[in-house]
Structures are given as C-alpha cells and as structure tokens.
Amino acid sequence: MKRRAFLGAGAAGTLALAGCDAAAPAIEGGFTGIDVARGHAWRDGAGRSSAAPARTQQCEVLIAGGGIAGLAAARALRLQGIEDFALLELEDGAGGNARGGSVGGLACPLGAHYLPVPGDDAHEVQDLLEELGLRQRVAGRWVYDERHLCHSPQERLYFEGQWQEGLLPVHGVGEDTLAQYRLLARQVAALRRAQRFAIPAFRAPWTPELAALEARPFAQWLAQQGLDDPQLLWYLDYCCRDDYGAGIAHVSAWAGLHYFASRHGFHAPGDTQDEDGEREAVFTWPEGNGWLSARLAAPLGDRLRSAHAVTRITELRDGVQVDAWDARAQQTVRWQARRCIVALPAFIAARVVEGAPGWLQAAARHISYAPWLVANAHLRAPLQDRPGAAPSWDNVVFGTQGLGYVDAGHQRLDPSPQATVLSWYRPLGPSRWDGASAREGRQRLFDAPWTHWRDQMLAELSVPHPDLAEKITRMAITRYGHAMAIPTPGLRAHLPQPEEGRPGRLRAGRLAFAHADWSGYSIFEEAFTRGHLAAQAQA
Template sequence: MRRRTFLGAGASALALGGCESRDPGIEGGFTGVDVGRGHAVRDGALRGAAPSRTRRTRVVIAGGGVAGLAAARALRLSGIEDFALLELEDTAGGNSRGGAVGGIACPLGAHYLPVPGDEAHEVQDLLEELGLRQRVAGRWQYDERHLCHSPQERIFIEGEWHDGLLPVQGVGATALAQYRLFSQRVDALRAESRFVIPTLRAPFTPAMLALDALPFSAWLEREGFDEPHLRWYLDYCCRDDYGAGAAHVSAWAGIHYFASRHGFHAPGDDNADRDAVLTWPEGNGWLTQRIAQPLGDRIHGGNVVMRIAQTRSGVEVDAFDAATKTVVRWQAERCIVALPVFIAARVVENPPEVLRNAAAHVRYAPWLVANVHLRAPLTDRPGAAPSWDNVIYDSRGLGYVDARHQSLDPTPGPTVLSWYRPLGPSGYDMGDGRQLLLDRTWASWRDELLAELSVPHADLRGKATRIDITRYGHAMAMPVPGLLGRLESQRRDRGAVADGRLSFAHADWSGYSIFEEAFTRGHLAGATA
C-alpha cells in the first residue's frame, strides 16, 4: 500500500505520538472493561472451582452483548420469560455500551447505526418498537432527531478542514478519474451479486467466494486502482469497519463496505442516495440500554461463564459471580451461547466441529476508545464547519466524534470528543496491538491522542480536563481473506447455528462485527430456542 506523507501542518507531532514527556495535568484512567475477568478464563484461574449453589431456569443466555440482548428480546416476544442472561462486565451491551465523562454522555464503543436495508427486517422491527421509525402515508420515515445532523463529516488535510472524508480539493485529475472508475466498478459488482446485510441472507456464489479469497489491496492492484488518495480512503474505510487495513481484509469485505449499502459516491455524483445513520451522544448504548431495560433482574452482570455442558436432560452453565466470589451452576433446558467464538470454544465442553472451525479461523482486531472531556469548545482551523465525524488525513487514529453534535442546544459549552484507535494490522502497525493495550500506560495513550488531535486543534491540551480510555483486546472479528469460505458450511441453513441444546449467536459467525449482524443472529437464536 503506497502512502502519501501527511500534508497538514504539524506532521512531526503525529510521528512523535506517545513520546510527549510534559504532563499536561489531565485526569483520567482506564475504564469500561475488566481485563482481569476475561483473562481468568484464559489463564485457567477459575478452572476446577466447585459451584456453591445451583439455580434453575428455562434458558440461559451466555453473553450480554448485542446478540445476547437480541436473543433475550426474542425469547420475550415468543412468550418465554423464564431465562437468565450472564454478562462478564457489570452492565450489558458489549462493544455497544455508553458512558459519561464530566456528566456528558458518550460512547464506549460503537457510536452509530446505518438505517437498515430491507434484508435486516429484525433490526427494522426493533427501530419501530423504539419509536425511531413509523409509517407515514404509506412510507417509512425515521425520527429526524435521531438521524445524524448536518454537517456529518469532514477531513483535515493540507492545513484545512474539507467537507466529506474522500479527499477532493487539489488531488488532481488522476484521482478524480479513479474515483469515478471505482464507483462504476462497485455499481457493476452490486449488479452481479447481492451484497446484503445481514450476510446470512446473501447467496455466496463462486464469484463472491473468489473475492473473499483475495486481499482487498491485491484486488485493487489488479484492477489498476493505485491513486494514493483513493487508496488512503479505502484503507481508512477498512480500518473503520473492520479494524485492519486493506492488505489484511478480503476483497469481498472491501467491496461489501460500499455495495451492501448505497455504493461509492464519486465527486459530482449529487443524485446518488446518501447513507443515513442513526446516532446518539452515548452511541449505540442508547439502543442497548433500551433493549436491556425490560429484562430487569434477569441480567446478571459480573458473571464470568466458565463452563457450558450438555447433559441428558438439558444444559449446565457454571459462572463465577464477581460480587460474591462464588461459582453458581445454572441448569436449563437450553443455552444460547452469545459469546465470541474463541471464548465459546474454551468454555463449551466437547465443542462441536462448527465451533472449533470458526474459532480456529476468526481473528480479532484490538481497539482503543478514548473519551476526552473539554471545558470549552476548541478553536477550529479554516475550512469546513465542525462536524459529527472529524478525521485527520493519514493519521493512526480514525478521528473523533463530538458528543454534543446531536444536541439541539446551540449554546457553546463543555463537550466530550470520542477518539477511535484501531490496533489491528495495517500500515500504521506498532507491533502486537493486543499486547500494546496491556503494556502501554494511560499516559502514553493520552500523549498519542493529544499529539494527533493537536494538529488541527492547538488549544486541545489547555481545554481537556479528563481522558477516560476503554480497551478492547478482541473488539471485532476481522474479515481476513478466506474467512467467509471457511464459515460457509454453517451458512447454508440461513438460520441460527446450533448443536443439540446449544444455539450460537454472535457477529463472529458473520465474519465481521456490526450491530445488524449481531442483532439478527441473536434474534434468530432466541426465536428458535
């Protein structure tokens, strides 16, 4: 992947990210994820612990991320109220939880949901239930208060902000021509194959599997797409959705990013449908909080699932309760395993072949999310107005979103900026991303963030009061080349993946991690339990 040297003023500050020695006097720390709980299962610290009591329920849901919450909702829709949801963290929601810094709501992970297409009808039903969409005069309309307000996104390049994330100003005729050609190529591929979300409703043809087998960067080289600005943008999109660069995800994934929604928009394509997204100050935590609220005390936070076993009469699930420091054995008729496949393969006794196959091939991108509290708005550089999504060209991070962007109050005031840093393999590699999360101090991440965001905002250090950082060692499955082909055996039934009394539900089974994939698979598992 050829890369253009960063063109904005202060590029040297980016190169020195993480090396700032002066203490800016900003408070903060790590929050949101209890690393020790997950590692207790990995390291075997809980192995062999005897249960101190037994509880019974009809269905146990192991895992309280989006898939687990969707399964619980589906059980209730089916009239099943007797279930227990066991969640590792203190609150449910997984990578779609929300938090607050300085009293201002902000996301701890995923921060938006694209308006779903017709194939994601389970998600559409949820949005209708939550009052986010309704039928008016025979057509569906979304509540504009929850659609991303304008301006939606901008990029900082050559010392100025510009509208949109695709570099346009001053890029030259070659770039503009390749933009148009790539747009036409995506449209042609959309016409040839059905790129849909959720993927379990896509017919995986030989053509699709051929794209899956090839790295996206190799496909771009083969097709003659070598313009640096286009390649930067496509690499950014891969890091944004998959946590890894274009050389490390499949051509199917790179094309799916555009073809599964509204295509790729070249400059001047003003008549094209634009992606609309739903977003909230607390990100997708707005959704998960509302799905979780009716579940009440059926959600058991701080419970580390240690063992899942099928028995003659049902299932047994052993979980370590972090509050009481005891092991509880749950006996049930069925278990919905809404865990990442690498964890499921560790805790399910005699894991079935389909699970072992998935766990052997799914790879994960680590992520870091930092929420920066500002006592006052930042001074801006020339160009496009402050937006919801603000990206710095050719930086390690993915930019920041402003928690106050959706506010209807025009009065300037304190806010929180959420900065996203993928740590999967890319052209910005700094070593083993998962190990970096464990080894680097909060101050080191703070300094990298400040160096990057101070390029367009020189007053950031003086206005930041606190930075809370959330670390995800296994944030999302990466759609590496060949993964869809390896998962194809469990895709043929187009429904929940099951083995006896176990149903498996997680975005991992789709080969990549977005809300629609997790929710649909969780719903199907709950509807068939």
C-alpha cells in the same frame, strides 16, 4: 504517505510538536469501561476448579453472553412469551462493544457510535426501531424520528491544512486522482448489478464470483484494477479500519467491496447520480449505540446477571448445565436449563463448550480479532478551528493512525458554546500504517499506560486543534482486546454453514449459537439478527 514522525513520541515531545503551551493544565484520566483483570482472570482459569459450585439455579433458557447478540436473544424470547431465562455477562453492564458511559457528567460512547438506517434485509432491526419509536408508518411510508438521526453537518476531513466536507480527499487533488475515484465508482456499480449484497450478509446468495473475491486481499484486487492513488488508498484503508479494525492489505476484497456495495455504493465527486450523498443516514446519540443496548437491557431486571464469567457449558441428556464464576461473590454458580444460547465470541465459545463441535473449533482457530481503543476526552469549552468546513459529528484527520473523533454534543439542539466530550477511535489491528499483527497490537494495548494513548490522541488532533490540550479536563480510555472479527481472506471457508432452509441459525443439540463472529465481521445488524434467530430456534 508516511507515518507522522511525532506518533509514538514521549509526552513532552508530543505536546511540543502539537504546538501546546507548556503551561497547559494537567489532564486527569485513566482506563475505564472494561475490567481487564477480570477478563484475564477468566482466561487464566479463575473459577474452573473442580470444587463444587456454591449454589445451583434453574431456568428454561440460559443466555451466555450479554453483547448485542445476547440482548437480541433475550428480547426475542420475551416476544415469544418465554420469561424464564437468565443472561450471564462478564462485565458490569450489558452491551459488549456497544455500551455507553460518561465523562464529567456528559454521556459518551464506549464503543460503536452509530447505526445506519437499516435496509429491508435487516427487518429484525427495523422492527426494533419501530418498537423504540424511531420509525413509524405515515401515509404508507416509513418515517424516521429525525431527532435521533445524525444532525448536519455529518462528517469532514482535515486535508492539506484545512477542513473539507466528506471524508474522500477532494480539495486540491489532481485529475489522475479524480479519474481513479470515478473508476472505482464504476467498478462498485457494476458489481452491484452483477451480484447481490445484503446486511445481514447471509441473506445474499454466496456465488463463485463472491468466493473468488473473498479469497484474496482487498489491496491485491485494487492493484489489479489499477487503483493505486495514495489519496484513494488512504480513504479505503480508513473505511476498512473503521468497520473491520484492519487495513486493505489484511481484509478480503469481498469485505472491502461489501462495505460500499451493501449500503450506499461508492460515489466519485461530481457524480450526478449521487442523490443520497456519500454516506447514508445514520442514527446516533451522545452515548452512541449505548442508547440501544441500554433499552435492550432495561426490561431484563434481575434476569441480567452481570459480573458472571461463563466457564463451562455442558450438554446433558435432558438439558444443559452451565457453570459461571460470580466475580463479585468470588464463587462458582451452576445453572441448569433446558436450552442454552451461546452468544459468546468464537474463541471463548470454543473454550467453554465441552466437546465443542469441529466447526466451532475450526472457526476459533481461524478468526483473528482486532484490538481497539476509545478515548473519551471531556472539554471545558469548544475548540478553536481551522479554515474550511464547519465542525461536524465525525471529524477525521488525513494520514493518521486514529480514525478521528466524534463529538458527543453534536446532537444538542442548544447551539450555545458549552462543554462536550470528544471520542477518539484507534484500531490496533494490522494496517498499511502499522505492520504489527493483531496479537502484537493487543499486547501493546494492554502494556502501554493510559498516558501513551493520551499523547497519541493529542499528537493527532492538536494539528487541526492547537488548543486541545488546554481545553481537556479529563480523559477516560476503554480498551477492547478482541473488539471485532477481522474478515481476513479465506475466512468464510472456515465458518459454519447455516441450517438448510434456515440461514443465520446455528445449532448443535440443545445449544444455539449467536454472535457477529459467525458473519466473519462485526456490526450491529449482524449481531442483532443472529441473536434474534437463535432465540427463535429455542421455541
């Protein structure tokens, strides 16, 4: 299994190798979604001078950070009848890496694009779905609104020159490969019987057996089990890069197994006990999880202060003082509040909280973040297709560095051919395909022009779709330098322990901390639950 030779080639060579016509129309595009200059200005000290703030404002509770954790905290405050709060967000809109956008007038995701139907451990998320009308109890059973569940077919893999259903390579693989699939299925099933796995993860007991798994790389554990088949390793590496932004050699064995054990298990082809399929039902929308973040942000009104970079959080004897740089007005605003919910990534929280507790500083030193890129390409017409499985919502090409593409038009009820948007995902964290560190990947993410990522997308996806370049009219690329915490081996030992009797809640005086970072990996359920619980701690 080798990196495809054309990856990273120049534009002319890439298009030639992809089989594109030299007369293909030019593709417009550029970077969008994240104000990189604003983020870097904050990093470099904008608004941190000793000059007096331009104005001072007051509220009962101040929320620093408008990702999913911050939005969940705002909702929970409102549910408690606390309306006197403000939420400060660096970007122009809330939602973090779960925002939506549009290209050519069509909605598309700028980040996370689905939410699995939550289990009973994520009851806060279940309550949100009920509030939004996505589930209701009928005749004593929960029924989900199928208009918002991913339509069939859900996923396919381009493997050995044709499309196959599902993402686990099966067509043409040998008996040795199938035997390893079955072995891993037995291993995961045995682990699920012996240990409890949950999402959010803090709702499962942390045992010595799980700690031993968390202390070593997933790749090492697989080797010890005799699992070395190239097709299986590719699939597992894909899964880890999809959820964690890094490959099997760089995430813990606990994280790699948690991916399966906490949800749908792992099922080998032909497994008669696989009643629900390899993947569970998921919610998705043309704009991805931006559908959710937009509805969480809508009730906030002017309590949501966008383009505000938090620069200092100071706990006082009778309250909290928070300074923020208003990027639009180019001035510092000082907020005085009774309490503050710090819904910021650990590395930012450790910088802005004055006298940051030791556990916060330790976590910030040990959490590594995966850089991430989403390229949304507007297509004027449907693509030609290769033989095999029909076009799906999630379409992956075997052996590539990208994670394939999702079709923002897949949820349409109108089957007639029409324009759509393809969203291509490219993690730049360390993996078996790329030995670069997360820091090096981040540097490459910001140094390369948008055309570099355009050419990589074309190189990968033109193999199954030779007409891709001539169908694209415009491309919008969103970059996340710190998209998600990577659950590296041994990380949990450096994360703070929850309050006794109150798992998932982290407090230090008048500060409550809420972010998926405190789970050691980043998914909607972890962020939302921690934000909800942090707001409850403010009561």
